[in-house]
Amino acid sequence: MHKLISRRILELCSTRSTSKRNYQVTVVGGASDVGQKLSMLLRSEPGISKLVVHDTRMHTPGVVMDLSHIPSDIPIKGYTGEDMLETALKGANIVIGVGGIIRKPGITEKLWLSANTEFVRILSKHVAKMDSMPFLGIVTEPINYLVPMAAEVLRSHGDYDSRKLFGITGIDALRAQSLFAAENNLNPNNCYVPVIGGHSEKTLVPLLSQSTPTSDFDAKMSEEFTTKFRQFENKIIRANRGISPTLSVAYSALLFTRCILNAMDGQPSRVHAFIENNDFGTAYFGGMVHLDSQGVKDMQIYTSLTQYELHLLERSLDELRKDALKGKKVLEFC
Numbered sequence: 001m002h003k004l005i006s007r008r009i010l011e012l013c014s015t016r017s018t019s020k021r022n023y024q025v026t027v028v029g030g031a032s033d034v035g036q037k038l039s040m041l042l043r044s045e046p047g048i049s050k051l052v053v054h055d056t057r058m059h060t061p062g063v064v065m066d067l068s069h070i071p072s073d074i075p076i077k078g079y080t081g082e083d084m085l086e087t088a089l090k091g092a093n094i095v096i097g098v099g100g101i102i103r104k105p106g107i108t109e110k111l112w113l114s115a116n117t118e119f120v121r122i123l124s125k126h127v128a129k130m131d132s133m134p135f136l137g138i139v140t141e142p143i144n145y146l147v148p149m150a151a152e153v154l155r156s157h158g159d160y161d162s163r164k165l166f167g168i169t170g171i172d173a174l175r176a177q178s179l180f181a182a183e184n185n186l187n188p189n190n191c192y193v194p195v196i197g198g199h200s201e202k203t204l205v206p207l208l209s210q211s212t213p214t215s216d217f218d219a220k221m222s223e224e225f226t227t228k229f230r231q232f233e234n235k236i237i238r239a240n241r242g243i244s245p246t247l248s249v250a251y252s253a254l255l256f257t258r259c260i261l262n263a264m265d266g267q268p269s270r271v272h273a274f275i276e277n278n279d280f281g282t283a284y285f286g287g288m289v290h291l292d293s294q295g296v297k298d299m300q301i302y303t304s305l306t307q308y309e310l311h312l313l314e315r316s317l318d319e320l321r322k323d324a325l326k327g328k329k330v331l332e333f334c
């Protein structure tokens with residue numbers, strides 16, 4: 001069991017490396033709710049040589065000063081306003097995009113979508129102009145079509161390396177792990193349920209057939225688990241009085257950053273993410289991604305899926321194709 005726990009922990013990149021690194025991380029949208037929490041977590045992450053926080057909000061200098069009062073040997077720098085984005089990105093090895101607007105009461109779907117689309121469009125355009133493409137992780141929703149859109153922008157404005165673009169979806173694996181543990185009365189640290197597909201109610205596919213420990217759920221229990229799991233996003237937004245979650249999302253972005261840092265250091269690393277992947281008949285797909293120092297190496301493939309999982313996967317792929325198309329089309333209106 002001890003070996004098993006270590007493996008799970010490694011998979012989610014909870015382990016910190018102690019090697020000497022020299023990597024700059026820039027958090028764009030860093031004064032947002034998620035961005036502030038992520039920046040606080042990164043503040044004490046060993047091996048980051050410089051943490052940069054960028055946002056268009058006027059209180060960004062205050063956020064940076066607040067963070068600087070947490071003693072750390074990681075230098076921190078803040079930049080405010082779109083005209084400072086280029087400076088904030090300069091020298092970044094990892095860029096995390098967490099800006100836009102959170103879902104909250106009073107914000108219409110249309111406003112939410114257009115603000116988030118604009119955020120990712122501007123960010124991608126600036127990243128495309130950098131001397132070399134950094135690792136770019138996107139938290140901003142909806143990931144299913146903003147990641148394909150980011151790829152289009154990167155492609156049309158500069159040298160695009162698809163191995164370095166990721167939608168940060170680790171939250172889905174964390175939720176599946178927590179739910180599985182709760183349903184089976186187990187320690188979550190000993191559990192793992194792979195999640196493939198996309199990051200939305202209709203595209204998430206939890207693979208109970210591949211769980212650790214092995215699941216003895218019958219067909220009805222598997223369907224109930226899947227429904228519950230897929231509704232987590234809406235459930236938490238309702239419980240949060242209409243506001244999207246930020247804590248577990250920031251935590252999953254920390255794990256993502258850690259996995260990338262490990263990979264850049266040449267250590268074996270894998271991360272849950274949504275990436276360009278044609279293996280399943282759609283341009284983008286999410287799952288466990290194996291990394292090397294250059295980015296995506298390949299994605300974990302699972303065999304012996306149940307009929308139910310295959311059915312979910314088929315439906316998910318239909319949606320993902322539509323989402324990727326939306327991502328390309330949305331640019332026509334920008």
Ligand SMILES: NC(=O)c1ccc[n+]([C@@H]2O[C@H](COP(=O)([O-])OP(=O)(O)OC[C@H]3O[C@@H](n4cnc5c(N)ncnc54)[C@H](O)[C@@H]3O)[C@@H](O)[C@H]2O)c1
Nearest residue numbers: 029031032033034055056057098099100101102140141244
């Ligand atoms: N992937 C997930 O699971 C998940 C979960 C929750 C939230 N989110 C996403 O995270 C994002 C942030 O959520 P939040 O609650 O922290 O949002 P928030 O509303 O607190 O803040 C958004 C921030 O983005 C900044 N911003 C907007 N345009 C910018 C630009 N061009 N350059 C730099 N900064 C810019 C704003 O100034 C603001 O600080 C949202 O887009 C939301 O969709 C994703």
Ligand SMILES: O=C(O)C[C@H](O)C(=O)O
Nearest residue numbers: 102103141171233244245
């Ligand atoms: O869309 C959101 O902001 C919610 C988020 O995607 C989530 O998974 O909780």
